[in-house]
Amino acid sequence: MRMTPQYFSAGKIIAENGDVRVYEFEGDLFLDKGVSHFLWARSSELREYKNQIKNYPKGNCLEIGLGLGISTKYILTCQRTKYLTTVEKNPDVIGVFFKLNPGGLDQHKIVLGNGVDFLITTEETFDFVFLDFYSLIDEDTLPEIALVVGLAKSKLNKKGKIIAWFDPFTPEEFVLPFFSLFEAVVGEGGAENGG
Ligand SMILES: C[S@@+](CC[C@H](N)C(=O)[O-])C[C@H]1O[C@@H](n2cnc3c(N)ncnc32)[C@H](O)[C@@H]1O
Numbered sequence: 001m002r003m004t005p006q007y008f009s010a011g012k013i014i015a016e017n018g019d020v021r022v023y024e025f026e027g028d029l030f031l032d033k034g035v036s037h038f039l040w041a042r043s044s045e046l047r048e049y050k051n052q053i054k055n056y057p058k059g060n061c062l063e064i065g066l067g068l069g070i071s072t073k074y075i076l077t078c079q080r081t082k083y084l085t086t087v088e089k090n091p092d093v094i095g096v097f098f099k100l101n102p103g104g105l106d107q108h109k110i111v112l113g114n115g116v117d118f119l120i121t122t123e124e125t126f127d128f129v130f131l132d133f134y135s136l137i138d139e140d141t142l143p144e145i146a147l148v149v150g151l152a153k154s155k156l157n158k159k160g161k162i163i164a165w166f167d168p169f170t171p172e173e174f175v176l177p178f179f180s181l182f183e184a185v186v187g188e189g190g191a192e193n194g195g
Contacts, residue, residue, distance in 0.1 A: 008037050017095030022068065031068045031093070040093070040135065041067030048168070049074050056161050057081045059127030064115035064148060069097050069105075071132055071165075076105055081128075087111045087118045089133075116144075119151035127157050131164035137174050149181045 011025030023030040029043035049071045058080035063072060066088035075084050084107060088094050094110055104110070111118060115133055129152045134141040145164060152162050162182065170178065 008032060015096040015099040017099065018092035020090065020092035020096050022096050022100065029068055031096070033090075033092075038135075041070065043068055043070055046070050046074065049165075052166060053078075053130060053163055055080075056163060057084075057128045057130070059083075059157070060124065061085070061128040061130070062124075062126040062152070062155070063087070063130045063132070064118075064152075065131070065133035066093055066097055066110060067132065069101065071130060072108065073105065075128075075130060076108060082107065084108045085111060085124070087113055087115045089114045115148055116151065119148065119155060122155065125155050125157045125160075126152075127160045129156065129160070129162045131162065134165075135167075137167050137170040137178050139174070142174060142177055145178070146181050 007025035
């Protein structure tokens with residue numbers, strides 16, 4: 001996942017804020033950060049988002065990690081979605097999103113902040129939670145993913161659901177530990193991953 005083609009040498013910058021840029025290259029959009037060209041998101045991942053998120057979004061939805069907003073837009077197209085809150089910690093990512101989507105999206109709000117802090121402090125509860133704030137699943141990211149899944153479970157309504165982005169290129173040793181995060185069900189809410 002998140003392989004880097006030559007979008008930064010051959011692509012065209014279509015939005016920029018601070019050190020965050022969106023490139024267009026061969027019909028695909030790439031969200032790129034910093035001098036090292038860290039690739040956070042690309043629009044062609046819509047297919048994967050659809051496969052993993054399916055038709056689970058419903059009612060009051062929460063998403064952690066805005067990126068290009070590809071999953072955001074998909075969640076908002078799901079019939080049962082009533083409202084979506086997206087938490088994003090990088091103000092420049094939010095800046096380019098509004099440059100590409102002036103006025104924002106209906107039934108949607110973006111909160112600037114860290115997903116962990118948001119989940120600890122929010123008094124809201126959710127019917128669907130989508131987590132996509134990491135670029136890899138490995139020994140460094142799994143502890144934070146586990147923490148956020150645990151917090152999200154505590155904010156889940158009855159019959160609610162959590163889906164966390166599963167990177168199809170995840171090394172074998174991390175696949176089971178990742179999916180095992182979704183086995184325990186807290187209270188009456190459900191947590192399950194669609195990957
Ligand atoms: C992989 S991208 C999300 C891609 C997005 N689903 C899309 O459709 O384009 C991850 C995003 O999560 C943000 N992020 C990383 N850690 C975060 C955190 N702890 N809380 C909130 N946002 C975070 C990054 O700045 C980045 O914008």
